[in-house]
Amino acid sequence: MINLNHKYDFWKIKEHQIQRIKESLPDIDVAVYHNKMDDISQMISDAHIYFGWSFQVKWLDVSKNLKWITTPSAGADYIESPEIKESGILFTTSSGYHGYPMAQHAMGFILGFSRGIIYSSRAQTVKQNYRSDVADEFFDIKGTSMAIIGCGSIGTELGKMAKGFGMKAYGIRRIVPNNKTQDDIIWANMDKIPHILQDCKIVVNLLPKLETTFMFFNKEMFQNMNKGTVFINLGRGSTVDEDALLWALDEGIISWCGLDVLSQEPAPVEHPLKNHSRVVVTPHSATFTNYFMDNAVDYFIEQCKKYISGGEMNNIVYQ
Known part of the structure; x- marks a missing residue:
C-alpha cells in the first residue's frame, strides 16, 4: 500500500x-x-x-x-x-x-556567512556603506576544518562538497567505517568530539532524534568550541539546547548560526533564535x-x- x-x-x-x-x-x-x-x-x-x-x-x-x-x-x-x-x-x-540537497543547503549557509552575503542582505537597508563591515565579517573557507556530527550518507555528501572548496572534513559518528579516510572524510568516534571541535571553524549537526541525542549540544558542548565558530543544524531541533545556543551566540562562541530545524516547528515569529541578528532560520527545507x-x-x-x-x-x- x-x-x-x-x-x-x-x-x-x-x-x-x-x-x-x-x-x-x-x-x-x-x-x-x-x-x-x-x-x-x-x-x-x-x-x-x-x-x-x-x-x-x-x-x-x-x-x-x-x-x-x-x-x-x-x-x-x-x-x-x-x-x-x-x-x-x-x-x-x-x-x-537526501544527501545532495542537504549538503547544498549546508554549503549555502557556509558561503552566505563566509562571503558576507548574509551580513550584506541585512545591512543594505540600514547602511549606505558597509564594505568595511564585510571586510571584518568575511572569512576564507579554503584551509578551514569542518566537524560533521552524525555523519552518515548526508554527511558523506557534504564532506565531498567541502573538499571541493579546499576544506578538511571530520566525520563523527558512533561507529566509524573500517577505512577511516574514505570519501574525503577523516572519521572519528563520538568521544573525540571535544578535541576535534578545537580544530574546527564550522560545526554541522546532522544528529537524528533519539533519547541519546536529546540536547546533545548543550552549554558544555558549546564551551568546547572556539570563539567565532559557525554552527549549522540540519538534524533535529531536539538535539540542541536552544538556551545554551543563545548563550553561545551572545558570548561570541558562535559567530553565525544556520538552522533548518528548531525544537518547535513551525516556530512562532517571536522565537528568540528567529530574531537573533546572527541566526538564519530556514523552514525545514533542506531536503527540498x-x-x-x-x-x-x-x-x-x-x-x-x-x-x-x-x-x-x-x-x-x-x-
Missing part, C-alpha cells in the same frame, strides 16, 4: 512513479491511498507492505497482514512508536538521496528537491526486491 500524499508537490507521489513501481514489481498488487474517499482502514487491513510519510498507531488494530512499514524519510520520528516496535513489524527508513520522489521510488523498488528475495535490508529501525 502506498500513502504518499503531501501538500508539497515534490513530496507527493505521481502517477508515472506509481506506474514505475507496478512495472518494476509485477508480482506485487499495488494499492494507492489517494484521499479521504478511499477506505484507508480496509486498505491497510489487506496490505503486507506500507510505504508512507506517516503511520498512525491506531492502524495497528487492523494491520492483520502487515509485515513491513517503510518511509521515504531519512528520519524515523514521524512513524516510530513503542507500539510498532512491539508489534514485530519490520520498519525501515530510506537513505542515499524536484528529484526527491523519483529517487524515493527507485530506493523503494530496490528495497522491495531485497525483501521479496530475502536479501539484507537497509536502514532497519525495528524488526
Whole structure:
C-alpha cells in the first residue's frame, strides 16, 4: 500500500512513479491511498507492505497482514512508536538521496556567512556603506576544518562538497567505517568530539532524534568550541539546547548560526533564535528537491526486491 500524499508537490507521489513501481514489481498488487474517499482502514487491513510519510498507531488494530512499514524519510520520528516496535513489524527508513540537497543547503549557509552575503542582505537597508563591515565579517573557507556530527550518507555528501572548496572534513559518528579516510572524510568516534571541535571553524549537526541525542549540544558542548565558530543544524531541533545556543551566540562562541530545524516547528515569529541578528532560520527545507520522489521510488523498488528475495535490508529501525 502506498500513502504518499503531501501538500508539497515534490513530496507527493505521481502517477508515472506509481506506474514505475507496478512495472518494476509485477508480482506485487499495488494499492494507492489517494484521499479521504478511499477506505484507508480496509486498505491497510489487506496490505503486507506500507510505504508512507506517516503511520498512525491506531492502524495497528487492523494491520492483520502487515509485515513491513517503510518511509521515504531519512528520519524515523514521524512513524516510530513503542507500539510498532512491539508489534514485530519490520520498519525501515530510506537513505542515499537526501544527501545532495542537504549538503547544498549546508554549503549555502557556509558561503552566505563566509562571503558576507548574509551580513550584506541585512545591512543594505540600514547602511549606505558597509564594505568595511564585510571586510571584518568575511572569512576564507579554503584551509578551514569542518566537524560533521552524525555523519552518515548526508554527511558523506557534504564532506565531498567541502573538499571541493579546499576544506578538511571530520566525520563523527558512533561507529566509524573500517577505512577511516574514505570519501574525503577523516572519521572519528563520538568521544573525540571535544578535541576535534578545537580544530574546527564550522560545526554541522546532522544528529537524528533519539533519547541519546536529546540536547546533545548543550552549554558544555558549546564551551568546547572556539570563539567565532559557525554552527549549522540540519538534524533535529531536539538535539540542541536552544538556551545554551543563545548563550553561545551572545558570548561570541558562535559567530553565525544556520538552522533548518528548531525544537518547535513551525516556530512562532517571536522565537528568540528567529530574531537573533546572527541566526538564519530556514523552514525545514533542506531536503527540498524536484528529484526527491523519483529517487524515493527507485530506493523503494530496490528495497522491495531485497525483501521479496530475502536479501539484507537497509536502514532497519525495528524488526
